[in-house]
Amino acid sequence: xxxxxxxxxxxxxxxxxxxxxxxxxxxxxxxxxxxxxxxxxxxxxxxxxxxxxxxxxxxxxxxxxxxxxxxxxxxxxxxxxxxxxxxxxxxxxxxxxxxxxxxxxxxxxxxxxxxxxxxxxxxxx
Amino acid sequence: xxxxxxxxxxxxxxxxxxxxxxxxxxxxxxxxxxxxxxxxxxxxxxxxxxxxxxxxxxxxxxxxxxxxxxxxxxxxxxxxxxxxxxxxxxxxxxxxxxxxxxxxxxxxxxxxxxxxxxxxxxxxx
DNA sequence: CTCTTTCGTTTACAGATGTAAACTGATTAC
DNA sequence: GTAATCAGTTTACATCTGTAAACGAAAGAG
Numbered sequence: 068x069x070x071x072x073x074x075x076x077x078x079x080x081x082x083x084x085x086x087x088x089x090x091x092x093x094x095x096x097x098x099x100x101x102x103x104x105x106x107x108x109x110x111x112x113x114x115x116x117x118x119x120x121x122x123x124x125x126x127x128x129x130x131x132x133x134x135x136x137x138x139x140x141x142x143x144x145x146x147x148x149x150x151x152x153x154x155x156x157x158x159x160x161x162x163x164x165x166x167x168x169x170x171x172x173x174x175x176x177x178x179x180x181x182x183x184x185x186x187x188x189x190x191x192x
Numbered sequence: 193x194x195x196x197x198x199x200x201x202x203x204x205x206x207x208x209x210x211x212x213x214x215x216x217x218x219x220x221x222x223x224x225x226x227x228x229x230x231x232x233x234x235x236x237x238x239x240x241x242x243x244x245x246x247x248x249x250x251x252x253x254x255x256x257x258x259x260x261x262x263x264x265x266x267x268x269x270x271x272x273x274x275x276x277x278x279x280x281x282x283x284x285x286x287x288x289x290x291x292x293x294x295x296x297x298x299x300x301x302x303x304x305x306x307x308x309x310x311x312x313x314x315x316x317x
Numbered sequence: 318c319t320c321t322t323t324c325g326t327t328t329a330c331a332g333a334t335g336t337a338a339a340c341t342g343a344t345t346a347c
Numbered sequence: 348g349t350a351a352t353c354a355g356t357t358t359a360c361a362t363c364t365g366t367a368a369a370c371g372a373a374a375g376a377g
Binding site: 318319320321322323324325326327328329330331332333334335336337338339340341342343344345346347 | 348349350351352353354355356357358359360361362363364365366367368369370371372373374375376377
């Protein structure tokens with residue numbers, strides 16, 4: 068199951084604010100993305116159909132919840148990105164991101180720690 | 193201009209082996225991707241139309257060349273991936289890739305060097 | 318010179334995507 | 348209780364994608 072660009076916007080909101088009903092999603096996304104309410108309703112509907120969201124009636128409205136875990140979707144999307152753009156090799160991707168990104172000192176430190184933890188200074192691991 | 197999944201396969205080949213003619217592309221891609229010659233011809237055609245490739249007649253066949261630089265496409269695709277999946281923040285993306293990837297010691301070392309060069313140990317840069 | 322093969326162009330077609338209006342059933346305001 | 352409103356469902360529609368067949372021109376086979 069593929070989550071499209073626009074659907075990621077919706078999913079990202081829902082992962083961060085579930086359970087949530089349609090009006091909330093519309094309220095939070097229509098302005099910043101210049102989407103009509105109808106567009107957002109369509110996306111919610113499609114995401115339910117795809118199995119990415121579940122909805123549960125609460126009176127006349129529906130409460131939406133993610134059925135797929137963000138982490139799994141991130142993994143899938145990352146895999147697909149790596150495959151398509153870097154032939155599946157993480158190293159060039161990491162180098163590219165590192166070269167083109169501004170990181171805060173804290174973020175850099177965290178990265179360095181993880182790097183050291185997983186791939187120790189002397190031997191790789 | 194967007195390069196689709198399948199088109200990336202073609203572009204990746206061409207970036208690595210240009211100039212190249214259609215029969216070569218077909219020869220190199222149809223087996224591993226299980227694509228018919230017609231499919232590959234379509235993709236070449238679309239890529240020319242999109243402006244990603246140029247073609248130049250050489251007798252009855254065409255020689256293809258990339259018109260867009262790989263680096264630019266990588267940057268665009270990375271940007272789009274970051275935006276869609278990580279809300280535009282490189283740090284979580286880097287952490288994710290690092291957590292889910294196996295790197296060789298050399299790759300790890302290269303990353304560490306770049307990290308240190310760009311975001312020195314004491315002060316961020 | 319015809320027939321066949323080859324190469325590129327056009328056309329095809331279903332499914333995904335972005336974007337949204339139309340429709341329908343329930344609910345709230347009079 | 349009838350009108351306006353609101354939520355969700357259906358329908359719409361152009362474009363993009365993946366996948367490929369059909370078609371037309373050129374070139375080589377005989």
